[in-house]
Amino acid sequence: MLHVSTRGEAPELGFSDALLAGLARDGGLYMPKAWPALTPDTIQGFSGKSYAEVAKAVLGPLVDGDIPEADLSRMIDGAYATFRHPAVCPLNQLGDNLFVLELFHGPTLAFKDVAMQLLGRLMDHVLKARGARATIVGATSGDTGSAAVEAFKGLDQVDIFILYPHGRVSDVQRRQMTTVASPNVHALAVEGTFDDCQSMVKGMFNHARFRDELQLSGVNSINWARVAAQAVYYFTAAASLGSPHRPVSFAVPTGNFGDILAGWVAKRIGLPIEQLMIGTNANDILARTLSSGAYEIKGVQPTASPSMDIQISSNFERLLFEAYGRDAGAIRRLMASLTQAQAFLVDAEPLGRIREEFSATAVDEANVAAEMAETYQATGYVLDPHTAVGTRAARALLKARPETPVVALSTAHPAKFPDAVERATGVRPTLPPHMADIMGRQEGFTVLPNDQSAVERFIRERARAVRGVAA
Numbered sequence: 199m200l201h202v203s204t205r206g207e208a209p210e211l212g213f214s215d216a217l218l219a220g221l222a223r224d225g226g227l228y229m230p231k232a233w234p235a236l237t238p239d240t241i242q243g244f245s246g247k248s249y250a251e252v253a254k255a256v257l258g259p260l261v262d263g264d265i266p267e268a269d270l271s272r273m274i275d276g277a278y279a280t281f282r283h284p285a286v287c288p289l290n291q292l293g294d295n296l297f298v299l300e301l302f303h304g305p306t307l308a309f310k311d312v313a314m315q316l317l318g319r320l321m322d323h324v325l326k327a328r329g330a331r332a333t334i335v336g337a338t339s340g341d342t343g344s345a346a347v348e349a350f351k352g353l354d355q356v357d358i359f360i361l362y363p364h365g366r367v368s369d370v371q372r373r374q375m376t377t378v379a380s381p382n383v384h385a386l387a388v389e390g391t392f393d394d395c396q397s398m399v400k401g402m403f404n405h406a407r408f409r410d411e412l413q414l415s416g417v418n419s420i421n422w423a424r425v426a427a428q429a430v431y432y433f434t435a436a437a438s439l440g441s442p443h444r445p446v447s448f449a450v451p452t453g454n455f456g457d458i459l460a461g462w463v464a465k466r467i468g469l470p471i472e473q474l475m476i477g478t479n480a481n482d483i484l485a486r487t488l489s490s491g492a493y494e495i496k497g498v499q500p501t502a503s504p505s506m507d508i509q510i511s512s513n514f515e516r517l518l519f520e521a522y523g524r525d526a527g528a529i530r531r532l533m534a535s536l537t538q539a540q541a542f543l544v545d546a547e548p549l550g551r552i553r554e555e556f557s558a559t560a561v562d563e564a565n566v567a568a569e570m571a572e573t574y575q576a577t578g579y580v581l582d583p584h585t586a587v588g589t590r591a592a593r594a595l596l597k598a599r600p601e602t603p604v605v606a607l608s609t610a611h612p613a614k615f616p617d618a619v620e621r622a623t624g625v626r627p628t629l630p631p632h633m634a635d636i637m638g639r640q641e642g643f644t645v646l647p648n649d650q651s652a653v654e655r656f657i658r659e660r661a662r663a664v665r666g667v668a669a
């Protein structure tokens with residue numbers, strides 16, 4: 199299976215090469231050239247299977263033999279053995295036809311672990327097989343960075359540099375990145391927003407000399423393997439609710455559009471999903487785009503769900519590519535307009551295709567707090583503020599279509615955001631035992647200006663000092 203870039207001007211790559219490439223050389227994002235298909239019988243058989251078994255069945259056709267089956271199977275087993283819950287991603291019922299899919303039972307208490315635990319193993323495997331090494335650069339609004347640090351710490355084959363917005367992540371999120379004493383882990387606090395960090399990471403990939411010199415690789419959801427791994431939990435959740443014979447919808451708290459895109463991928467390869475509901479916080483660019491067709495960047499507002507304080511939703515490009523009938527020229531034009539004018543207009547036909555499969559709701563700060571409070575009062579269940587965006591959006595979908603079960607994705611453990619949860623519910627959630635001492639651990643990070651050259655200089659020098667990278 200080859201993978202093509204959404205901008206059509208980069209080499210087509212197999213799964214392992216796309217995994218190491220992260221961003222395509224033309225600035226686009228990789229996607230499979232063709233979609234494999236899982237049959238209804240295969241999906242029906244997922245009910246009662248372990249998470250790892252379903253992952254093997256879903257990922258096998260996407261990896262398509264590029265990694266030997268026995269190795270892939272061993273890595274999948276290893277990745278999901280790190281989760282604290284036997285079901286890996288258990289499903290909980292919150293109300294009539296309202297379910298919560300808990301994705302936070304991995305090592306860093308957020309959904310990112312589901313893909314990142316596998317990605318760390320896959321990259322290590324491919325790099326070792328090639329006798330190669332890589333410098334991973336990643337941008338985070340809090341959770342991707344923690345999960346990546348946990349998955350890649352101590353690996354001989356990689357140095358990992360994580361850029362996060364200084365002062366705009368929760369204390370727990372920051373400490374998960376800054377208290378890991380491993381020589382290959384580097385936490386960089388950038389004086390800017392998450393969007394600034396993400397633009398810099400993309401800028402580094404587009405700086406060919408730097409990219410080649412450092413052998414850059416990426417772990418954000420610009421990396422196709424991240425999205426592929428996230429598609430698995432849509433299958434486990436839907437199968438346990440009666441799929442493929444019973445349609446199911448999903449409501450997903452959304453920022454960079456990776457998680458909900460994974461649901462759309464699950465649908466592409468055979469899962470009967472009725473609706474994909476995008477839930478945004480007050481940073482509502484995607485809700486505005488679905489309603490008007492105009493994708494327009496405005497300033498980022500800090501919210502109680504900081505991991506979703508994003509304006510440039512990278513993975514929306516993958517959806518646009520498909521909605522435009524894989525016309526890479528059209529995507530290049532839209533992305534050029536985004537760079538030049540901070541905006542683009544989605545044409546009527548592709549917008550219509552997107553609206554057939556997606557709806558969107560923006561949940562403001564008052565409603566996020568109300569959702570946490572009301573859910574706690576009614577059920578005793580404690581939501582984190584990101585998940586509250588998802589359940590609020592799910593309730594809106596249920597109002598319109600009460601007969602179809604809606605699964606809201608629960609993307610983080612409430613103890614990662616204790617202040618916001620306590621303000622809304624009066625309950626201060628506690629961290630699980632393996633993280634109980636995190637607030638007392640020694641931190642190490644470097645504050646850097648919002649300037650790509652300065653960040654590149656730092657990475658180059660640090661990589662040389664730690665590993666002796668050639669100039």
Ligand SMILES: Cc1ncc(COP(=O)(O)O)c(C=O)c1O
Nearest residue numbers: 341452453454455456457505609
């Ligand atoms: C807790 C949490 N919820 C939701 C999201 C949004 O997910 P995505 O960026 O894949 O849309 C993020 C960040 O990615 C997150 O960390």
Ligand SMILES: N[C@@H](CCOP(=O)(O)O)C(=O)O
Nearest residue numbers: 338339340341342418419505
């Ligand atoms: N919310 C994310 C932002 C980066 O998203 P990614 O899925 O593209 O890695 C975070 O927690 O860092």
